[in-house]
Amino acid sequence: MSKYLESLENLWVSTLERAVRDKRVLGLHMKGQEAVLALHQQMEKAGARWLALWGIPTAAQMRETLAMLQRVEELLQAERLKQGPEE
Amino acid sequence: MKPGVLQRFLDVVMSGAWRGEPAMQALHASLGIAPTPRQVVHDERAFEVYHYPAISPATGAPPLLIVPSLINHWYVLDLMAGHSTVAALQARGLSVYVLAWRGAHDGMGPLRLPAYIDGYLDRAVEVVRRHACAPKISLMGQCLGGTLAVAYTATHPETVDRLVALTAPVDFRHGGLLGTWSDRDILDARKIAATYPGALPDSVVYGAFPLLNPRVVITKHRTLWQMLEKENEDYVRLYQALDLWTTEHLTVGSGAFLSLIEDLYQHNRLFDGTWALSRGPARLEDIRCPVMNVLAKKDDIVPLASAQPLLERTSSVRPVELVSPMGHITLVLGSASRTQTWEGIADFCRAAAPTPAARPRRSGSRGAGPSAPTDRPR
Numbered sequence: 001m002s003k004y005l006e007s008l009e010n011l012w013v014s015t016l017e018r019a020v021r022d023k024r025v026l027g028l029h030m031k032g033q034e035a036v037l038a039l040h041q042q043m044e045k046a047g048a049r050w051l052a053l054w055g056i057p058t059a060a061q062m063r064e065t066l067a068m069l070q071r072v073e074e075l076l077q078a079e080r081l082k083q084g085p086e087e
Numbered sequence: 088m089k090p091g092v093l094q095r096f097l098d099v100v101m102s103g104a105w106r107g108e109p110a111m112q113a114l115h116a117s118l119g120i121a122p123t124p125r126q127v128v129h130d131e132r133a134f135e136v137y138h139y140p141a142i143s144p145a146t147g148a149p150p151l152l153i154v155p156s157l158i159n160h161w162y163v164l165d166l167m168a169g170h171s172t173v174a175a176l177q178a179r180g181l182s183v184y185v186l187a188w189r190g191a192h193d194g195m196g197p198l199r200l201p202a203y204i205d206g207y208l209d210r211a212v213e214v215v216r217r218h219a220c221a222p223k224i225s226l227m228g229q230c231l232g233g234t235l236a237v238a239y240t241a242t243h244p245e246t247v248d249r250l251v252a253l254t255a256p257v258d259f260r261h262g263g264l265l266g267t268w269s270d271r272d273i274l275d276a277r278k279i280a281a282t283y284p285g286a287l288p289d290s291v292v293y294g295a296f297p298l299l300n301p302r303v304v305i306t307k308h309r310t311l312w313q314m315l316e317k318e319n320e321d322y323v324r325l326y327q328a329l330d331l332w333t334t335e336h337l338t339v340g341s342g343a344f345l346s347l348i349e350d351l352y353q354h355n356r357l358f359d360g361t362w363a364l365s366r367g368p369a370r371l372e373d374i375r376c377p378v379m380n381v382l383a384k385k386d387d388i389v390p391l392a393s394a395q396p397l398l399e400r401t402s403s404v405r406p407v408e409l410v411s412p413m414g415h416i417t418l419v420l421g422s423a424s425r426t427q428t429w430e431g432i433a434d435f436c437r438a439a440a441p442t443p444a445a446r447p448r449r450s451g452s453r454g455a456g457p458s459a460p461t462d463r464p465r
Binding site: 041 | 131132192193194195196197206210213214217264267268270272273274275278279281282284285295298301302305
């Protein structure tokens with residue numbers, strides 16, 4: 001029984017190891033991923049249009065605000081370091 | 088089969104799954120993660136800096152700033168009592184600082200890796216220099232943190248006294264399986280970044296990591312089962328702690344991901360000296376300080392061929408190479424190798440900096456065998 005399991009494990013691992021190195025398999029996988037990404041983008045756009053109808057901030061607008069806040073924090077931190085020693 | 092082993096096995100395997108912040112904190116506490124007392128000396132949204140003061144005898148060596156990988160939590164460096172790199176280094180007389188990344192949020196999407204080096208890493212170095220009142224520091228980077236540390240040292244030589252690269256990839260042409268997956272013909276990083284312009288979902292960045300070595304995934308579960316049958320609780324706790332570290336990821340911003348794939352894996356800009364930072368391109372030849380390259384022979388994530396060429400490219404006055412027979416993580420946590428790794432790093436950081444005249448000649452033998460720190464002649 002254990003020999004059978006061991007050979008099954010070896011077969012499974014070697015098949016997997018070959019598959020993740022095979023550019024054809026990887027290419028096919030990426031094509032599938034790209035289709036999922038395209039669908040995700042379309043849904044994001046549709047969601048943003050729907051939210052905009054109601055005046056609700058979209059994900060993109062929130063990202064922009066967060067990016068701005070991040071930039072402000074970084075400037076403040078850099079300034080704080082210039083001002084004096086750390087507590 | 089002993090009664091209750093199956094239930095315990097399932098409990099342990101599932102324990103690292105995300106069950107909300109309070110549950111994860113409770114798990115951290117029960118496992119005793121990050122046991123070494125630390126002081127927070129800097130705190131901002133993107134990262135924190137922790138200080139672990141030297142335990143006597145203090146050596147007078149420059150303070151050591153450790154930069155962990157950008158994609159993992161810092162606590163692998165202070166995993167558990169007896170498995171703590173920071174505790175081992177502070178016990179050897181080094182004043183240790185750790186840059187603890189906090190993970191990207193959606194607003195950090197536009198930031199590429201050079202912004203991390205010139206902004207966050209530079210600020211962390213400045214914090215350490217001020218806190219320790221030291222003109223220069225020792226910089227140690229692990230994995231991708233090592234790559235960032237190397238690029239920083241190349242462009243900011245005035246603040247780095249010596250550099251330790253711990254399994255840090257520099258030559259991405261030999262990126263192993265991760266390199267194959269990042270190939271231009273296979274991976275279109277721009278499409279991914281365009282789909283997720285802020286922080287990337289975990290599945291995009293980490294989903295494929297278990298496939299780097301499928302046998303390890305099977306073996307570790309089998310060993311766990313055997314140890315549960317033997318009621319080896321120490322092993323089970325270490326397993327849980329390591330599993331937690333490998334499943335609890337930091338979110339990565341799309342810009343950092345794009346930079347990692349395009350600049351490093353696809354164009355190998357750091358090794359070719361064309362990676363543009365704010366002070367100009369990072370050129371490995373510009374690194375003149377003492378450099379220690381710590382390598383792991385069984386590394387699945389950063390192959391030896393990707394990390395080893397660092398010393399050949401730098402102009403270091405004191406190039407030292409330490410090759411361990413272990414893997415990426417077992418190098419610092421494996422019971423067989425960790426003391427040797429820690430000793431080697433501490434010795435390197437404590438040693439007096441050589442004058443340029445003391446630089447080894449280019450000719451000569453490679454020195455001692457593997458697993459021993461060697462002053463590697465260039």
